[in-house]
Amino acid sequence: MNLALASARGVAAPAPILAATGLSARYGHVQALHPLDIRIGEGELVAVLGPNGAGKSTLLRALMGLVSNAGEVRFRDAPLPRQDVVAVASRGIVLVPEGRGIFGPMSVADNLELGAYRLRDKSEFARRRERVLTLFPRLKERLGQIAGSMSGGEQQMLAIGRALMAGPKVLLLDEPSLGLAPRVTDEILETLGLLNREGLAIVLVEQKAPLALKLAARVYLLSLGRIVAELDPRDITSHDDLAQHYLS
Ligand SMILES: Nc1ncnc2c1ncn2[C@@H]1O[C@H](COP(=O)(O)OP(=O)(O)OP(=O)(O)O)[C@@H](O)[C@H]1O
Ligand SMILES: [Mg+2]
Structure with missing residues (x-):
């Protein structure tokens, strides 16, 4: 062919x-x-x-x-x-790289916040965060956890969640x-x-x-x-x- x-x-x-x-x-x-x-x-x-x-x-x-x-x-x-x-x-245009690129020593919540670091609108920030936590309920249970200590699947969810925080x-x-x-x-x-x-x-x-x-x-x-x-x-x-x- x-x-x-x-x-x-x-x-x-x-x-x-x-x-x-x-x-x-x-x-x-x-x-x-x-x-x-x-x-x-x-x-x-x-x-x-x-x-x-x-x-x-x-x-x-x-x-x-x-x-x-x-x-x-x-x-x-x-x-x-x-x-x-x-x-x-x-x-x-937001990239979730090979290997995920999350910040291992930081908490899940802080990683998500970093995804929206340019965003000044607090209500939009809260809306996006709620959306991510609805899409990935496992992240909601682990907001205070150190990202690097999560399973591979949870880390991938976080990587995508962080990307979504960027809108x-x-x-x-x-x-x-x-x-x-x-x-x-x-x-x-x-x-x-x-x-x-x-x-x-x-x-x-x-x-x-x-x-x-x-x-x-x-x-x-x-x-x-x-x-x-x-x-x-x-x-x-x-x-x-x-x-x-x-x-x-
Ligand atoms: N930083 C780098 N320095 C030099 N060559 C590189 C670099 N990164 C990738 N390459 C080369 O560029 C080519 C394409 O690599 P790339 O990582 O884009 O492939 P890929 O399709 O993503 O592979 P994989 O499925 O293994 O992730 C390969 O020949 C690779 O060796
Ligand atoms: Mg590759």
Whole structure:
């Protein structure tokens, strides 16, 4: 099968909330991402799948401007600054990084507060916090606990909760299921599905394809720093070689 020719079904695409053109990234002399185009529609959940070292984390970092990169990224049709992660985050593009990036020695409550450090509106802060604690009741029971002492699943919930405190318009998630038990993973993905149905645009990087495919409206396959296919998740099981590589 020619992966480059595989394309998404002709469903009317939502207007893009985030669109990158010719986006590339490098670490010193290592070209980790070759120029590629990617778009995320308003309210869309897009999955990015690929094996180890494909460039999935680099793609998320490049969208944020966290790695040396070239090309253009537009948010609701306005160009984003390229090497200014604070400016990117302030537009509402929020990354939950691989390894979660929470502050282990701090309490759950303080981690959540940090997620909204730019917010001055106290009632909006309280509203967001209540929302996060409703989505993840386990965090409510553990507000005073030191974040680093929680289970992996609870830490991932906290990482997502902290990102939600920032009031994201686009949530970028780097392998949220990594190292988690299937039941916890299901719980987290269910919550992501709920957030998406409420209109939040999400980019979900995963290696466990079946999980991502349950939620995604569209899938990009990444290999060796290049997008090799853009697919409708319903099509993927029909491609034996893809199923073998990404659904096992
Ligand atoms: N800080 C770095 N310095 C140099 N090279 C790096 C750095 N981070 C990543 N790379 C290289 O860039 C390429 C893409 O890495 P990246 O972490 O984006 O892949 P990935 O798809 O997220 O992999 P994984 O599934 O293991 O998380 C790899 O060849 C990797 O070795
Ligand atoms: Mg990665």
